[in-house]
Amino acid sequence: xxxxxxxxxxxxxxxxxxxxxxxxxxxxxxxxxxxxxxxxxxxxxxxxxxxxxxxxxxxxxxxxxxxxxxxxxxxxxxxxxxxxxxxxxxxxxxxxxxxxxxxxxxxxxxxxxxxxxxxxxxxxxxxxxxxxxxxxxxxxxxxxxxxxxxxxxxxxxxxxxxxxxxxxxxxxxxxxxxxxxxxxxxxxxxxxxxxxxxxxxxxxxxxxxxxxxxxxxxxxxxxxxxxxxxxxxxxxxxxxxxxxxxxxxxxxxxxxxxxxxxxxxxxxxxxxxxxxxxxxxxxxxxxxxxxxxxxxxxxxxxxxxxxxxxxxxxxxxxxxxxxxxxxxxxxxxxxxxxxxxxxxxxxxxxxxxxxxxxxxxxxxxxxxxxxxxxxxxxxxxxxxxxxxxxxxxxxxxxxxxxxxxxxxxx
Amino acid sequence: xxxxxxxxxxxxxxxxxxxxxxxxxxxxxxxxxxxxxxxxxxxxxxxxxxxxxxxxxxxxxxxxxxxxxxxxxxxxxxxxxxxxxxxxxxxxxxxxxxxxxxxxxxxxxxxxxxxxxxxxxxxxxxxxxxxxxxxxxxxxxxxxxxxxxxxxxxxxxxxxxxxxxxxxxxxxxxxxxxxxxxxxxxxxxxxxxxxxxxxxxxxxxxxxxxxxxxxxxxxxxxxxxxxxxxxxxxxxxxxxxxxxxxxxxxxxxxxxxxxxxxxxxxxxxxxxxxxxxxxxxxxxxxxxxxxxxxxxxxxxxxxxxxxxxxxxxxxxxxxxxxxxxxxxxxxxxxxxxxxxxxxxxxxxxxxxxxxxxxxxxxxxxxxxxxxxxxxxxxxxxxxxxxxxxxxxxxxxxxxxxxxxxxxxxxxxxxxxxxxxxxxxxxxxxxxxxxxxxxxxxxxxxxxxxxxxxxxxxxxxxxxxxxxxxxxxxxxxxxxxxxxxxxxxxxxxxxxxxxxxxxxxxxxxxxxxx
Numbered sequence: 001x002x003x004x005x006x007x008x009x010x011x012x013x014x015x016x017x018x019x020x021x022x023x024x025x026x027x028x029x030x031x032x033x034x035x036x037x038x039x040x041x042x043x044x045x046x047x048x049x050x051x052x053x054x055x056x057x058x059x060x061x062x063x064x065x066x067x068x069x070x071x072x073x074x075x076x077x078x079x080x081x082x083x084x085x086x087x088x089x090x091x092x093x094x095x096x097x098x099x100x101x102x103x104x105x106x107x108x109x110x111x112x113x114x115x116x117x118x119x120x121x122x123x124x125x126x127x128x129x130x131x132x133x134x135x136x137x138x139x140x141x142x143x144x145x146x147x148x149x150x151x152x153x154x155x156x157x158x159x160x161x162x163x164x165x166x167x168x169x170x171x172x173x174x175x176x177x178x179x180x181x182x183x184x185x186x187x188x189x190x191x192x193x194x195x196x197x198x199x200x201x202x203x204x205x206x207x208x209x210x211x212x213x214x215x216x217x218x219x220x221x222x223x224x225x226x227x228x229x230x231x232x233x234x235x236x237x238x239x240x241x242x243x244x245x246x247x248x249x250x251x252x253x254x255x256x257x258x259x260x261x262x263x264x265x266x267x268x269x270x271x272x273x274x275x276x277x278x279x280x281x282x283x284x285x286x287x288x289x290x291x292x293x294x295x296x297x298x299x300x301x302x303x304x305x306x307x308x309x310x311x312x313x314x315x316x317x318x319x320x321x322x323x324x325x326x327x328x329x330x331x332x333x334x335x336x337x338x339x340x341x342x343x344x345x346x347x348x349x350x351x352x353x354x355x356x357x358x359x360x361x362x363x364x365x366x367x368x369x370x371x372x373x374x375x376x377x378x379x380x381x382x383x384x385x386x387x388x389x390x391x392x393x394x395x396x397x398x399x400x401x402x403x404x405x406x407x408x409x410x
Numbered sequence: 411x412x413x414x415x416x417x418x419x420x421x422x423x424x425x426x427x428x429x430x431x432x433x434x435x436x437x438x439x440x441x442x443x444x445x446x447x448x449x450x451x452x453x454x455x456x457x458x459x460x461x462x463x464x465x466x467x468x469x470x471x472x473x474x475x476x477x478x479x480x481x482x483x484x485x486x487x488x489x490x491x492x493x494x495x496x497x498x499x500x501x502x503x504x505x506x507x508x509x510x511x512x513x514x515x516x517x518x519x520x521x522x523x524x525x526x527x528x529x530x531x532x533x534x535x536x537x538x539x540x541x542x543x544x545x546x547x548x549x550x551x552x553x554x555x556x557x558x559x560x561x562x563x564x565x566x567x568x569x570x571x572x573x574x575x576x577x578x579x580x581x582x583x584x585x586x587x588x589x590x591x592x593x594x595x596x597x598x599x600x601x602x603x604x605x606x607x608x609x610x611x612x613x614x615x616x617x618x619x620x621x622x623x624x625x626x627x628x629x630x631x632x633x634x635x636x637x638x639x640x641x642x643x644x645x646x647x648x649x650x651x652x653x654x655x656x657x658x659x660x661x662x663x664x665x666x667x668x669x670x671x672x673x674x675x676x677x678x679x680x681x682x683x684x685x686x687x688x689x690x691x692x693x694x695x696x697x698x699x700x701x702x703x704x705x706x707x708x709x710x711x712x713x714x715x716x717x718x719x720x721x722x723x724x725x726x727x728x729x730x731x732x733x734x735x736x737x738x739x740x741x742x743x744x745x746x747x748x749x750x751x752x753x754x755x756x757x758x759x760x761x762x763x764x765x766x767x768x769x770x771x772x773x774x775x776x777x778x779x780x781x782x783x784x785x786x787x788x789x790x791x792x793x794x795x796x797x798x799x800x801x802x803x804x805x806x807x808x809x810x811x812x813x814x815x816x817x818x819x820x821x822x823x824x825x826x827x828x829x830x831x832x833x834x835x836x837x838x839x840x841x842x843x844x845x846x847x848x849x850x851x852x853x854x855x856x857x858x859x860x861x862x863x864x865x866x867x868x869x870x871x872x873x874x875x876x877x878x879x880x881x882x883x884x885x886x887x888x889x890x891x892x893x894x895x896x897x898x899x900x901x902x903x904x905x906x907x908x909x910x911x912x913x914x915x916x917x918x919x920x921x922x923x
Binding site for chain 1: 450458473478488504
């Protein structure tokens with residue numbers, strides 16, 4: 001297949017001399033690098049990023065989006081190192097399995113600037129981004145361009161009603177959009193040879209049904225790689241197919257505008273991109289853009305039970321309502337003696353009420369949590385901040401605090 | 411020279427006096443503009459506000475990002491259309507706003523047109539303080555004017571022109587919004603072009619595009635002979651395809667050939683109704699009045715002091731009006747007559763088997779279809795249970811229907827155009843031009859009869875008055891009915907029943923209490 005592709009190039013060389021210059025290089029474009037003396041211009045039509053840094057790629061995409069002439073179409077293709085990418089207005093605690101993410105040590109999560117749901121990127125996934133003038137932007141049309149590219153690779157793909165590319169009932173691509181006054185873009189993923197088990201682990205959050213969040217929830221669908229439908233489909237083949245369909249759609253086939261290959265270093269001096277690359281990993285963007293959410297959880301301990309209702313907005317805890325109670329009547333019917341002893345331990349607390357000192361401590365805990373960053377608290381911090389209290393309560397309070405901290409870390 | 415200087419001084423004072431007595435001259439004033447969530451396209455009807463880029467009481471420039479909203483998978487950045495100060499944010503972050511609802515208030519400094527305030531020097535002697543009270547626009551003052559001057563009042567009130575009327579020129583105050591992107595508006599403002607002249611544009615949903623603007627400017631520059639030349643250049647025949655609505659009309663009219671029509675026409679005397687109008691206009695319920703005309707003076711005594719009043723219905727701005735027309739009355743009286751004549755509440759029962767003997771289905775209420783001629787074509791929305799509407803609510807409903815019909819694309823949905831249709835159809839052809847009579851065509855689904863109402867005209871009726879005749883307001887009505895169902899005599903008698911209500915509107919007092 002590879003040789004047949006190469007042999008077809010000479011024919012094309014006669015017609016489109018400059019674009020085919022890159023025909024060979026697409027298969028090893030990562031080795032190819034342009035030696036640039038000046039920073040790249042945003043006025044070309046097709047860009048391929050050699051960088052696999054998700055922060056760079058998203059910032060570069062945004063720079064092209066803002067700087068390119070408003071009435072011309074633009075295509076950008078890139079791949080990222082393994083990372084989880086959430087939508088502009090999503091809740092990372094709800095969408096991403098943060099413990100697994102942290103355990104991986106190398107996989108970050110990134111919040112992108114367009115809307116939509118959560119996706120996993122790795123080198124087996126290719127991202128495309130089509131920028132158009134706002135008035136002529138049509139998400140169905142842009143999806144068709146990518147669809148035709150996939151079909152030209154010999155895969156029987158279709159577009160579903162959510163404008164995602166599927167093969168049969170399984171998704172192979174997810175999309176998101178961004179619209180500003182003059183421009184709009186449709187960008188999306190294309191799973192070619194992604195590690196689907198890692199994808200599954202990272203995006204599977206043990207049910208956080210009790211976390212009610214404003215903002216967009218992901219619509220989960222079963223996914224597949226293109227290689228599972230047709231072996232031999234590679235990133236390079238997909239890139240070439242998309243470029244060809246893009247050129248066809250926007251009348252650029254005869255155009256001799258070169259495909260721009262961009263390295264991260266080329267954009268060292270572009271302030272906008274550098275600023276973007278530092279903004280994206282910051283707490284203010286990654287967590288601080290989380291919309292309001294309320295998390296209600298219940299937990300039983302040896303000494304009783306607790307219910308917490310944590311309200312957070314923009315990653316800061318607005319309030320935490322803790323309701324602690326002794327063992328409820330009826331739940332421990334057999335251990336009549338132990339019930340009695342437990343209530344004795346809690347100094348005569350009745351079945352569903354808190355005793356004064358405990359209530360006081362609980363209030364202190366609530367106050368300590370307020371205003372802190374959700375998910376960035378250590379149990380020791382809280383416990384050391386509390387005033388002296390009854391020895392008998394220490395266990396209960398420690399349990400409570402570590403439970404809450406674990407909750408927020410998960 | 412001295413004389414000339416004196417003359418000049420006198421002249422200046424003359425102008426100054428002129429300016430003083432005519433409308434106040436204001437060079438600039440601060441106006442609070444409501445910034446609405448524009449249609450983002452792609453069928454999106456509501457969005458969540460993710461982030462406001464400004465706080466209240468901060469200045470903002472035109473085209474600066476104002477806020478970010480999200481809908482489905484699209485994140486949209488909205489820029490400010492004006493230079494001004496954001497005074498109040500109406501939808502907070504995390505809340506959902508519907509397309510068309512207000513997002514925030516921006517205080518803008520507006521330069522008001524100085525030309526309207528400078529009066530002609532010739533008018534100065536005659537211009538007195540009453541000049542400012544005599545209205546140039548039609549609004550609450552018309553009632554006083556009408557009562558002052560009943561016979562000639564129809565001449566003072568400018569009739570709103572139907573969009574299909576060749577002399578129609580869209581005015582800025584019409585309900586259709588002028589859609590254009592901010593950059594197009596900016597460009598138009600720079601060139602001094604009134605975007606309302608270009609409505610609807612060639613962009614999506616009737617937006618005015620930059621190309622429309624350029625073409626308009628080119629058209630303004632070139633002489634008319636150029637245009638003529640362009641028209642005559644094409645001496646060839648041009649083949650044009652029928653649009654969806656026009657083709658729909660074609661198909662319906664072909665089917666109408668199955669119906670044997672007969673016609674019947676007469677005139678109705680609207681003089682008593684005409685006399686009632688001013689008083690009824692003065693008592694339009696406040697929920698049908700546009701907010702600007704309702705005076706918000708809290709009453710000294712409130713009827714709601716003991717117990718809250720029943721809630722007033724929600725009326726969209728497109729259903730608000732300031733004066734009644736004759737059509738709601740004609741519909742209401744027609745509905746009342748239909749209650750007395752079951753035949754006109756009947757429709758031919760739709761059966762699959764055409765060989766069965768036909769039956770008529772009689773409805774308990776009066777359903778009337780209205781023929782609506784819109785820029786998109788001819789539609790016939792139906793108002794169901796017209797007999798249950800009041801004249802005021804009918805007027806509101808009609809206004810809303812014509813607003814929906816005039817949207818590009820048409821805002822009429824199955825809700826307004828149910829499959830069942832009405833049993834009678836009314837066509838207000840008198841709204842365009844000065845027609846008296848017509849020969850309307852009945853289509854299947856249009857009921858058992860259709861009536862075309864001409865233009866109301868003042869004529870000298872020799873039969874009225876005490877032998878010497880009288881000036882009466884008459885309107886021509888032309889019926890076409892399905893002779894398979896309706897007899898000539900029945901139609902004539904029905905029309906006489908209708909006339910009994912229209913020409914004696916006081917009867918409705920006895921009936922409706």
